[in-house]
Amino acid sequence: MRSSFDFTPFRRSAVGFDRLFDMLESSAAAGAGENYPPFDLIKEGEQDYRIEVAVAGFKQSEIEITSHQNVLVIRGAKADDAGANYIHRGIATRSFERRFALADHIHVTGADLHDGMLAITLKREIPEAMKPRRIEIGGRETASAEPRIEARAEAREPEHA
Known part of the structure; x- marks a missing residue:
């Protein structure tokens, strides 16, 4: 029976799972003989x-x-x-x-x-x-979008004049 497993192939392709692999390796080594x-x-x-x-x-x-x-x-x-x-x-x-x-x-x-x-x-x-x-998915209604466009246009007009 194998006492340890090599996680190297998984470590190369799994990002952020280092703690999990360390835990699996250490528990396999530590828990082999103790049962009290x-x-x-x-x-x-x-x-x-x-x-x-x-x-x-x-x-x-x-x-x-x-x-x-x-x-x-x-x-x-x-x-x-x-x-x-x-x-x-x-x-x-x-x-x-x-x-x-x-x-x-x-x-x-x-x-x-x-x-x-x-x-x-x-x-x-x-x-x-x-x-x-x-x-929630919010939808734009054309009526509510038009005043925003107009407000922007009005705000820009004094700058160009």
């Missing part, structure tokens, strides 16, 4: 999404969520249990970091930790300036 903690991606509506991460054993104070420049980062660091005398430790408590690339205009709207599941809600919020808008 497990997560689900859920589309809840046309513009709404949810990421659920299984963080059993982690307290709210041991999890950090940051969103910066279209990257969502979830970090978990377990506090030491120095007083516990484990005979067997089968519950994973290692530190982790999960990164998710977010598309433009995707914003984190909330996070909730319940029963060992961290749920992060996301929403696509397209700014009004970026939304499609209908352009």
Whole structure:
């Protein structure tokens, strides 16, 4: 199985997609071996999404969520249990970091930790300036165009005299 894909032919003919190709190349290289903690991606509506991460054993104070420049980062660091005398430790408590690339205009709207599941809600919020808008076609009527021509002609006559 191939671990990377060469995007060079696409880079030559696609203008402005550098960030997309960089993201694809870096995610293919970084995500090859890491699968802890497990997560689900859920589309809840046309513009709404949810990421659920299984963080059993982690307290709210041991999890950090940051969103910066279209990257969502979830970090978990377990506090030491120095007083516990484990005979067997089968519950994973290692530190982790999960990164998710977010598309433009995707914003984190909330996070909730319940029963060992961290749920992060996301929403696509397209700014009004970026939304499609209908352009009305204006037609010129000959009656309204004639006064403009006459006004121009009248304005020019005193200059020539």
